[in-house]
Amino acid sequence: MPIYSEKVMEHFMNPRNVGEIENPDGVGQEGNPICGDMMAFYIKVKDNRLDDIKFKTFGCGAAIAVSSMVSEMAKGKTLEEAMKITPRSVADELEGLPQNKFHCSNLGAQALHKAIQDYLSKKKKVEGGK
Amino acid sequence: MRRVYLDNAATTPLLPEVREAMLPYLGEAFGNPSSLHDWGEPAREAMETARAQVAQLIGANAEEIIFTGSGTESNNFAIKGLALAQQSKGKHVVVSAIEHFSVLHSARTLEKWGFELTLVPVDKYGVVDPEEVRKSLREDTVLVSVMHANGEVGTIEPIKEIAQITRENNVAFHTDAVATAGTIPVDVDELGVDALSLAGNQFYGPKGVGALWVRKGVRIKPFLDGGVQEGGRRAGTENVPAIAGLGKAAELAKASMTSRTKHLTQLRDRLLTGLPGEIGHVVVTGHPQNRLPGHASFCVEFIEGESMLMLLDSQGVAVSSGSACTSRALKASHVLIAMGLSHAVAQGSILFTLGLDNTPEDMDYVLEVLPPIVDRLRQMSPLYSEFIKSKGGK
Numbered sequence A: 001m002p003i004y005s006e007k008v009m010e011h012f013m014n015p016r017n018v019g020e021i022e023n024p025d026g027v028g029q030e031g032n033p034i035c036g037d038m039m040a041f042y043i044k045v046k047d048n049r050l051d052d053i054k055f056k057t058f059g060c061g062a063a064i065a066v067s068s069m070v071s072e073m074a075k076g077k078t079l080e081e082a083m084k085i086t087p088r089s090v091a092d093e094l095e096g097l098p099q100n101k102f103h104c105s106n107l108g109a110q111a112l113h114k115a116i117q118d119y120l121s122k123k124k125k126v127e128g129g130k
Numbered sequence B: 001m002r003r004v005y006l007d008n009a010a011t012t013p014l015l016p017e018v019r020e021a022m023l024p025y026l027g028e029a030f031g032n033p034s035s036l037h038d039w040g041e042p043a044r045e046a047m048e049t050a051r052a053q054v055a056q057l058i059g060a061n062a063e064e065i066i067f068t069g070s071g072t073e074s075n076n077f078a079i080k081g082l083a084l085a086q087q088s089k090g091k092h093v094v095v096s097a098i099e100h101f102s103v104l105h106s107a108r109t110l111e112k113w114g115f116e117l118t119l120v121p122v123d124k125y126g127v128v129d130p131e132e133v134r135k136s137l138r139e140d141t142v143l144v145s146v147m148h149a150n151g152e153v154g155t156i157e158p159i160k161e162i163a164q165i166t167r168e169n170n171v172a173f174h175t176d177a178v179a180t181a182g183t184i185p186v187d188v189d190e191l192g193v194d195a196l197s198l199a200g201n202q203f204y205g206p207k208g209v210g211a212l213w214v215r216k217g218v219r220i221k222p223f224l225d226g227g228v229q230e231g232g233r234r235a236g237t238e239n240v241p242a243i244a245g246l247g248k249a250a251e252l253a254k255a256s257m258t259s260r261t262k263h264l265t266q267l268r269d270r271l272l273t274g275l276p277g278e279i280g281h282v283v284v285t286g287h288p289q290n291r292l293p294g295h296a297s298f299c300v301e302f303i304e305g306e307s308m309l310m311l312l313d314s315q316g317v318a319v320s321s322g323s324a325c326t327s328r329a330l331k332a333s334h335v336l337i338a339m340g341l342s343h344a345v346a347q348g349s350i351l352f353t354l355g356l357d358n359t360p361e362d363m364d365y366v367l368e369v370l371p372p373i374v375d376r377l378r379q380m381s382p383l384y385s386e387f388i389k390s391k392g393g394k
Helices: A006-013 A061-074 A079-083 A087-093 A099-129 B016-026 B040-057 B071-085 B101-112 B130-136 B159-168 B240-279 B305-314 B334-338 B360-380 B382-390
Strands: A026-031 A038-046 A049-058 B065-068 B092-096 B116-120 B141-145 B172-176 B195-199 B210-214 B282-284 B295-300 B349-353
Touching (some): A006 A061, A006 B305, A026 A099, A038 A061, A038 A099, A049 A079, A049 B360, A049 B382, A061 A087, A061 A099, A061 B305, A079 A099, B016 B040, B016 B240, B040 B065, B040 B240, B065 B071, B071 B092, B071 B141, B071 B195, B071 B210, B101 B116, B116 B130, B130 B159, B240 B282, B240 B295, B240 B360, B305 B360
Parallel strands (some): B092 B116, B092 B141, B172 B195
Antiparallel strands (some): A026 A038, A038 A049, B065 B210, B195 B210, B282 B295, B295 B349
């Protein structure tokens, strides 16, 4: 289906890091079925790095490919590095997205950032409680 | 790998006999039907043969057929042309909520031109209640348009009953028969309509050609100005090869309708009854019985249509979907939403439209390859994990 790049198709057909993490350090969800796509990211953090990352996605081919790419780009990165992943960088890594599907990649980066923020705010609470 | 084309609502293939009927007009019989000399004659004859063939398909008179460039054009022509021709009588039009965009958006354009529009709702099967049409009529209503069958959910509408109401009230009634003409019996007098649209590529004719039938005596504003073609109502040099093909396709459709219907219905019912058992949490969309013969449509819960479509494509199976992601505007199908389905469920829309080439083995193949695809996408879906958790599962 030539509306998607080969890279998008490859990630869609063989998505990386699908699933959920038990007792995750952070969870981020973005989107809803009305807009079409919904993504949830689960992260494990170790020494300020994304030690593990998994996702679940309801949506089109682009949404699944974006989720997979975001998970791959973020895994092993420091939290600061991961926060720098942008919709544009995800789309570039995927060798482009159809214009009307670009919002899907926004969702991917946002969901990841939410998961990291979730981790940071939980950490703050724990530290504040000490 | 097996290749199975189940997207005949998008377009049917061209029958070899139809292509044969077109070839002379792509070759030596290239003349313009309007030319008075010898070169014009065969083209003119081809046009009139096709006009008679199309008229016979729908029980009309040949001189009431106007050839157009597509079903969409026929609908634009009908909605705008019929309303404008009668605007001195009133400026109110009525269409159903599940019309094709070529009807709905034409009606919206009329609104911009000062008309008022009423959308008639449908029930959960996508059926228009004729009494709702009656209730929507006003003193100044000049046009009602309800499709003969919906191409997305397959439901056949009670056109005859609606026509009785429009006749009693002396309002012009158009039906979009793009999904039905050439597929199920269509007779303009039996239906009781005043205008009817059809398209060639829905019944094994070529793309880029359609027809609008307008009952003699019903006024319609010309669609294209600048020539005498089609009685001055649709100017422009005619697409003679396509029109010849449309005529041939109409003739073949009429001759073999009974056997085609039997074939398609058997295959369709295999999917309609087989699929829900194979994958669970599936809604059949459209009317369970009163539907197009080759039409099986579903919403598969917890997953999205485009990803299903792409994974089926990777297995050689061509289908379509009414999910938001598959539409360029990224909006959920107005048809499914009008039928009362939630956005989440409508996102799982998948549509199998069968054709003459399909076999029972093709249906078995779909029933074999689809369940693992659905399972794979559900394992990936946060909506599905929510559902499982809500049921107390793992």
